[in-house]
Amino acid sequence: MAERYSSFEPKGTRWFLQRITAGFLIVVLAFHFMLLHFVNHAYEITFMGTQARMSQIGYFATMVLFLGTATFHGVNGVYNALVNQGLSGTRKTAVKYTLVGAGLLLTVQGIRVALAMTGMNVTL
């Protein structure tokens, strides 16, 4: 059996990370909803207010981490859902790289947005 898989890439890693990110996301997503719907009402959001929040280093770091974990958790979840439905072969490989690409794009764009929210010029 040993040659059928590589011991350097245990299949359980993604399963484990999915649970770890879940634990983090539970807390941060709840916090995010509370802050932007109850503490600050969504309809009162202005760029000034956003900039004030994002300029705090702790908040900024939390939001970037939030983005990263949410992207992983979501994209990995989609991939798992498709594998569960019997996705295999070339289509599986194609879906895998499409999802990795989409995830990276989302993260990069998200970080640009986060930096812009601090007032930084990120126009290309």
Added chain:
Amino acid sequence: MSQSYDRGLVEDFGRWQEFSAGMWAWVLHKFTGWVLIGYLFTHIAVLSTAIPAATGDPAVYTGTLQSLEELTVVRILEVGLLSVAVFHILNGVRLLFVDLGVGLGSQDRSFYASLVLTGAIVVASVPTFISGAF
């Protein structure tokens, strides 16, 4: 053995009435998961208006968000998003316990509990979410 009959997925469509708690929990968790990842992409797209706002006119960002918030449809969709997120969180907690091997015997009850709690939280949040929209 020369021939056999493959009923395919036929029985699955008729089976939803037979689904037990664990199966419904899975269906709803998948559904809310798809909604959330879909929303994440849209969310970042909308917030991308912060990029021009940072260098030029902050109104690009403020205006986009506030005009979206003025739409009743958006407010209602936000309540939907809240219920989806709350269910995914609560059932996610349930699933983490299941992964840890805690309370497997009452997995059906914890699913019903997460449904009821989701309902309660959403109903309690409606006034805040709707305020100023009508």
Added chain:
Amino acid sequence: MSTQIAEEQQTDEPGTGQPADAEAEAEREENEYAVPEWATESEDGPGENEDTVRLEVFRYDPEVEAKQEPRFDTFHIPLEQGMTVLDALIYARDQYDTSLTFRHSCRQAICGSDALFINGSQRLGCQTQVQDLETPVRIEPLPHQEVEKDLVVDMSHFYEQMDAVDPYFRSEDVEEGEEQRQTRENREKIKMSTRCIWCGACQSSCNIAAGDNEYLGPAAINMAYRFVMDDREEETIKQDRLEIIEQEHGVWRCQTQFSCTEVCPKDIPLTEHIQELKREAVKKNLKFW
């Protein structure tokens, strides 16, 4: 050892698996081949009263041209106290239609031959009381397996998955004839997992096994659990076993829907066992980080 024997003898429904008594047997002889018309055809014949139960049975036979199109046949079975679905099927076959095909053997929920899809869930025919079911009783072959004929499905994929986890005791340094002792605690640990009768109900109920043909499935993973948790096997063998179940189509595919646990006729906590193996596999991999 004595615990094990006691368990295997124990059945959940004492007496239900008993063959029909001599009186009924004699009656049956008399009626042989005399199929009353109302029994198989009519919807509102004399069959519709308190003492009979209506069975709707899936029929399909690829070898007879007229039966290649799947259909449901209705049988009206005289209800007896303690009658199981298997008893009812046997009655239907012996009295009405000898071509009705289904697997059965021990009639006491230990051979695992008669797992059927009864009123929308996977159950053993011999363990299910007709009186506990809503009527008409709808009997179909196990879903997600190919139907060979009537209620008989192709079990070969299920057996392949079972074989994939090496479902037999392995030990490297045991001398010939040496007794393998197990602690009471360890025996207790694997007790439920040893009860599997290979009926395939769990595999059939699993939504993931239906979609992903490579998924080992609950029964095979439970079988792996039975040996992984057995202290009498050496650590190296345990690692080998974990490597089989931690592949992509091993334990990770389980979505904790609890379908398998709910249908298992032997009440094996399958989901719990799969979850425990996931944690074992994660622990094993974490050690190398």
